[in-house]
Amino acid sequence: MAAVLVGGKVCTPEGILEPGVVLIEGENISAVAHERQLQPPPGVEIVDAAGSWVLPGFIDVHIHGLLGHDCMGLGLADVIRGLPAFGVTAFMATTVTRPAVEIDALIPQMAAVLADPPSGARCLGIHVEGPHLSPKRPGMANPEWFLPLSCAELDRFQELAAGSVSMLTFAPEEGAAMETMPYLVENDVVPVIGHSDADFELVERAVALGLSQATHTFNAMSPLHHRAPGVAGAVMALPQIVAQLIGDGHHVHAGAMKVLLNAKGVEGTCLISDAAPFAGLPAGEYRWGEYRVLVDGETSRLADGTLAGAHALLDSGFRNLINLVGLNPAEASQCASTVPAKSVGFGDRKGQLLPGYDADIAVLDADFWPQLTIVEGDVVWRAHA
Numbered sequence: 096m097a098a099v100l101v102g103g104k105v106c107t108p109e110g111i112l113e114p115g116v117v118l119i120e121g122e123n124i125s126a127v128a129h130e131r132q133l134q135p136p137p138g139v140e141i142v143d144a145a146g147s148w149v150l151p152g153f154i155d156v157h158i159h160g161l162l163g164h165d166c167m168g169l170g171l172a173d174v175i176r177g178l179p180a181f182g183v184t185a186f187m188a189t190t191v192t193r194p195a196v197e198i199d200a201l202i203p204q205m206a207a208v209l210a211d212p213p214s215g216a217r218c219l220g221i222h223v224e225g226p227h228l229s230p231k232r233p234g235m236a237n238p239e240w241f242l243p244l245s246c247a248e249l250d251r252f253q254e255l256a257a258g259s260v261s262m263l264t265f266a267p268e269e270g271a272a273m274e275t276m277p278y279l280v281e282n283d284v285v286p287v288i289g290h291s292d293a294d295f296e297l298v299e300r301a302v303a304l305g306l307s308q309a310t311h312t313f314n315a316m317s318p319l320h321h322r323a324p325g326v327a328g329a330v331m332a333l334p335q336i337v338a339q340l341i342g343d344g345h346h347v348h349a350g351a352m353k354v355l356l357n358a359k360g361v362e363g364t365c366l367i368s369d370a371a372p373f374a375g376l377p378a379g380e381y382r383w384g385e386y387r388v389l390v391d392g393e394t395s396r397l398a399d400g401t402l403a404g405a406h407a408l409l410d411s412g413f414r415n416l417i418n419l420v421g422l423n424p425a426e427a428s429q430c431a432s433t434v435p436a437k438s439v440g441f442g443d444r445k446g447q448l449l450p451g452y453d454a455d456i457a458v459l460d461a462d463f464w465p466q467l468t469i470v471e472g473d474v475v476w477r478a479h480a
């Protein structure tokens with residue numbers, strides 16, 4: 096579309112433009128400027144954003160579903176349709192550990208959706224989270240279904256997914272995972288440490304082989320002890336690792352979020368939701384594949400109390416970074432958009448409001464609740480529409 100957003104607080108890498116103007120032509124941003132420097136050209140649709148925040152759309156590289164829809168399977172189409180209501184314009188469809196026979200059936204369904212996706216958030220690829228995990232740090236996953244990672248195993252997943260696996264969370268200390276890491280990098284699959292009991296030294300060696308990201312930092316990993324810094328210590332100490340952070344306020348205490356942000360800076364912290372397929376639904380009991388999950392309206396848990404994904408979407412985490420952690424909106428925007436885009440190889444197209452970039456835009460009200468979402472130039476969602 097040819098349109099212009101006017102009057103909002105526009106968040107750019109150089110700072111906030113207020114009132115700002117964002118000009119969209121086709122799928123791209125063609126100009127971003129202060130209102131006094133850019134007059135809307137005649138004939139374009141004008142979207143009044145006065146009083147609103149105009150941010151790069153949120154990018155969630157770790158999400159399992161929402162509102163009863165599971166990324167694993169044909170439900171991925173409804174996830175694509177549903178995410179813009181939460182300011183999310185792009186995401187990685189994330190799997191969980193399930194029995195092999197179910198993975199074999201569900202991943203081809205994901206590939207079928209991605210071959211002809213509906214209008215909504217852009218799915219950037221599949222993030223495989225399990226079954227290549229450590230039985231010592233399973234989180235909610237059932238270790239009976241864990242499998243060792245190998246080159247052949249990656250090939251098998253890529254065949255099921257028609258080549259769309261682009262991120263893989265694994266425990267590097269298990270099986271042949273270390274030997275497989277160069278193969279992941281060669282195949283443009285982002286290697287992500289997670290559900291891991293590795294020690295600091297092994298993570299250092301993994302970084303030398305191309306490890307570049309950590310799944311939900313602090314959750315399901317060996318913790319920081321001052322004589323045994325574990326995966327959590329390595330994530331904070333090693334600048335090559337981008338740290339995913341669940342921002343729901345339940346998985347990680349706000350104080351620990353501050354520790355992480357002090358260690359990594361906003362440029363090393365990637366906000367994720369880890370939202371479960373029933374995120375956003377009312378309290379009740381739900382089934383996630385073979386897992387029985389209890390939702391209380393704020394969290395989702397197995398019967399033994401283990402957190403089973405998150406109940407909040409990325410916009411909620413964005414507000415928490417501002418309200419609980421004390422980041423300013425420009426800093427929080429880096430964690431929710433810029434860092435995730437760069438971490439999956441889309442840093443030259445997505446995650447910032449810049450001329451030439453994809454017109455992926457979240458318009459939020461003064462309290463940072465989504466009002467309007469634009470994906471690649473199309474308005475895909477409006478509040479009260």
Ligand SMILES: [Zn+2]
Pocket residue numbers: 157159189224369404
């Ligand atoms: Zn997850």
